Amino acid sequence: MQTYPIPMVPGPVRVPDQVRSVYQTDYGSADLETDFLELYNRTEERLRAILATRNPVVIQTGEGMLVLWGALKSCLRPGDRVLSVATGVFGYGFGEMAASIGAEGKTVGFGYDETLSRWDRIEDTIREFRPKMITAVHCETPSGTLNPLAELGEIKRRLGVPLLVADVVASAGGAPVLVDEWGIDLALGGSQKCLSAPPSMSFLSVSPAAWEVIREVNYPGYDALLPFQDAQKNFYFPYTPNWHGVAALHAGAGILLAEGLEAAFERHSRVSAACREGIARLGLELFPAPGAVSSPTVTAVRVPEGIPWPELDRRFRARGLAVGGSYGPLAWKVFRLGHMGSQADPGLVEQALAAIAASI
Numbered sequence: 001m002q003t004y005p006i007p008m009v010p011g012p013v014r015v016p017d018q019v020r021s022v023y024q025t026d027y028g029s030a031d032l033e034t035d036f037l038e039l040y041n042r043t044e045e046r047l048r049a050i051l052a053t054r055n056p057v058v059i060q061t062g063e064g065m066l067v068l069w070g071a072l073k074s075c076l077r078p079g080d081r082v083l084s085v086a087t088g089v090f091g092y093g094f095g096e097m098a099a100s101i102g103a104e105g106k107t108v109g110f111g112y113d114e115t116l117s118r119w120d121r122i123e124d125t126i127r128e129f130r131p132k133m134i135t136a137v138h139c140e141t142p143s144g145t146l147n148p149l150a151e152l153g154e155i156k157r158r159l160g161v162p163l164l165v166a167d168v169v170a171s172a173g174g175a176p177v178l179v180d181e182w183g184i185d186l187a188l189g190g191s192q193k194c195l196s197a198p199p200s201m202s203f204l205s206v207s208p209a210a211w212e213v214i215r216e217v218n219y220p221g222y223d224a225l226l227p228f229q230d231a232q233k234n235f236y237f238p239y240t241p242n243w244h245g246v247a248a249l250h251a252g253a254g255i256l257l258a259e260g261l262e263a264a265f266e267r268h269s270r271v272s273a274a275c276r277e278g279i280a281r282l283g284l285e286l287f288p289a290p291g292a293v294s295s296p297t298v299t300a301v302r303v304p305e306g307i308p309w310p311e312l313d314r315r316f317r318a319r320g321l322a323v324g325g326s327y328g329p330l331a332w333k334v335f336r337l338g339h340m341g342s343q344a345d346p347g348l349v350e351q352a353l354a355a356i357a358a359s360i
């Protein structure tokens with residue numbers, strides 16, 4: 001199995017020793033040992049700090065996509081109206097997922113290189129469509145953009161939409177995610193981005209309004225949220241929890257909190273600014289449109305004319321650099337450098353830029 005000395009894929013990111021070492025322990029049964037419950041509770045506290053919320057945080061086994069499905073299925077019945085505001089692969093995908101489980105979906109769409117704006121268009125659509133839920137994506141990882149969610153939360157409150165669901169998988173821990181201040185009912189996170197853990201866990205904060213809807217819908221699947229409402233109180237989880245996975249999340253969140261969240265956000269901003277400047281210096285073009293907000297966790301770059309993506313990828317890899325391509329309409333057109341969590345490292349970005357310079 002080949003590993004690359006300059007890992008810059010936007011998730012899963014390089015897992016630091018401190019996180020990897022938790023896999024060396026042969027834990028007992030998470031169903032039986034109160035040590036596990038204490039670890040789960042402490043991990044929840046750390047995730048609440050990272051999400052700036054007083055709401056409970058549910059931790060589930062399975063990587064990021066699990067909580068996207070679980071949140072939709074736990075809150076929606078067929079025919080419920082869902083408005084997706086979309087600026088990229090995950091934003092449009094959210095709308096398709098909701099439609100696939102029978103919701104009546106509507107999408108307010110933007111270009112893949114844009115971030116949310118033209119709030120009057122969103123407001124008008126909400127007034128007319130009266131959705132039960134709005135879905136949005138904070139960091140659109142395939143586009144390298146960061147959507148402003150505070151405005152959306154303000155509109156949601158003012159127009160009385162019951163639920164705002166936000167995918168913060170690729171931003172939580174790398175940029176401020178102010179769940180309570182922004183009015184996010186379900187904030188969805190994963191282990192393999194800024195938390196620097198393997199792709200095995202996901203988590204989401206759940207507001208009181210969301211719990212009410214979840215009780216009413218009473219969805220029973222493997223990814224259901226309802227069994228987690230009293231899981232800690234009763235020490236009864238719906239399936240055997242992944243002790244190693246929770247321990248990894250605990251360690252990954254611990255690294256960010258020991259550094260200090262403000263310092264961690266500043267590190268991500270600084271590293272991403274250096275990355276964007278370096279890319280521009282090489283004569284390459286950033287993907288986000290002028291005026292769109294770039295994400296501090298990932299930089300998306302247009303594949304230069306004349307070098308097909310597989311060839312460029314081969315050249316990068318020959319120099320020890322692994323980056324991400326992109327998805328959907330951006331496949332082959334965009335490559336991405338993930339400077340999130342352990343990879344938000346100035347030295348690493350410098351090495352990546354040198355490898356890119358030698359490849360083009």
Ligand SMILES: *Cc1c(COP(=O)(O)O)cnc(C)c1O
Pocket residue numbers: 011063064065090137139140141142167169170190193199
């Ligand atoms: C990574 C990511 C997810 C989770 O999807 P994966 O299957 O882990 O790639 C969800 N949303 C966003 C915005 C992500 O970046």
